Amino acid sequence: MAAANATTEERKCPIETVIHVLGGKWKPTILWHLLDATRRFSELEKMIPEITQKMLAQHLRELEADGLVVRTVYPTVPPKVEYALSEYGITLVPVMQAMCNWGEVHQTSAWKPTEVARAING
Amino acid sequence: MAAANATTEERKCPIETVIHVLGGKWKPTILWHLLDATRRFSELEKMIPEITQKMLAQHLRELEADGLVVRTVYPTVPPKVEYALSEYGITLVPVMQAMCNWGEVHQTSAWKPTEVARAING
DNA sequence: CCGCATCCAATAAGATACTG
DNA sequence: CAGTATCTTATTGGATGCGG
Numbered sequence: 001m002a003a004a005n006a007t008t009e010e011r012k013c014p015i016e017t018v019i020h021v022l023g024g025k026w027k028p029t030i031l032w033h034l035l036d037a038t039r040r041f042s043e044l045e046k047m048i049p050e051i052t053q054k055m056l057a058q059h060l061r062e063l064e065a066d067g068l069v070v071r072t073v074y075p076t077v078p079p080k081v082e083y084a085l086s087e088y089g090i091t092l093v094p095v096m097q098a099m100c101n102w103g104e105v106h107q108t109s110a111w112k113p114t115e116v117a118r119a120i121n122g
Numbered sequence: 123m124a125a126a127n128a129t130t131e132e133r134k135c136p137i138e139t140v141i142h143v144l145g146g147k148w149k150p151t152i153l154w155h156l157l158d159a160t161r162r163f164s165e166l167e168k169m170i171p172e173i174t175q176k177m178l179a180q181h182l183r184e185l186e187a188d189g190l191v192v193r194t195v196y197p198t199v200p201p202k203v204e205y206a207l208s209e210y211g212i213t214l215v216p217v218m219q220a221m222c223n224w225g226e227v228h229q230t231s232a233w234k235p236t237e238v239a240r241a242i243n244g
Numbered sequence: 245c246c247g248c249a250t251c252c253a254a255t256a257a258g259a260t261a262c263t264g
Numbered sequence: 265c266a267g268t269a270t271c272t273t274a275t276t277g278g279a280t281g282c283g284g
Contacts (some may be wrong), residue, residue: 014225103136
């Protein structure tokens with residue numbers, strides 16, 4: 001398997017298709033946290049401390065527009081909004097899993113990639 | 123970016139580790155095209171028509187700094203520069219593979235995600 | 245010519261404050 | 265609680281220029 005199963009045509013790289021829906025900086029992380037449970041806005045905020053409310057709201061709306069996430073509003077006081085992976089979003093699980101696996105292995109080192117790279121590359 | 127306190131605090135989502143090295147908009151695509159062969163700058167340009175020279179050069183330098191890509195300069199006229207995946211870069215293959223698989227399945231539809239989402243989600 | 249570098253406009257992301 | 269509104273900063277896109 002290779003990048004060039006496009007033997008003749010000028011087909012777009014399939015990876016760009018993924019980028020199209022996962023392109024936002026925090027989108028994979030948000031989806032990852034929705035993987036095992038439905039979450040509220042404030043829960044996601046706590047789980048992703050470095051994200052701002054603005055980006056969380058914005059990315060959630062984009063993910064919803066792309067059909068990856070389902071938003072449910074409970075008209076209570078105080079308001080309650082829940083986000084869940086849609087079935088379409090679930091199709092991305094293998095991708096997130098692969099990312100997660102790599103991340104777990106290279107977690108410590110990734111913040112000083114040059115060193116690990118040297119260690120691995122020799 | 124605050125990442126150093128992995129010791130004191132609970133670890134980050136591993137996905138963020140991947141984002142740290144694949145974070146650039148075109149980085150996964152670039153790596154993907156280096157997967158099966160060493161490529162020249164101009165080859166990558168042709169394979170990723172939508173990327174600008176500036177972003178290609180910039181991302182390639184970042185990927186090199188992160189040890190994912192090896193850059194080889196041939197001091198000829200006209201100049202020739204080749205880029206290849208390093209062994210460290212090769213560890214990302216499963217991630218790119220997963221992305222590619224999803225992309226191939228959802229290629230046509232991803233440009234109109236809402237429709238597919240409706241079809242899948244019901 | 246090839247592989248960039250540099251300047252400038254456009255877009256995405258971050259910080260902070262405020263509201264129904 | 266779950267967001268907006270607004271401003272500032274970082275990242276990306278486009279065009280041009282230049283040394284080898």
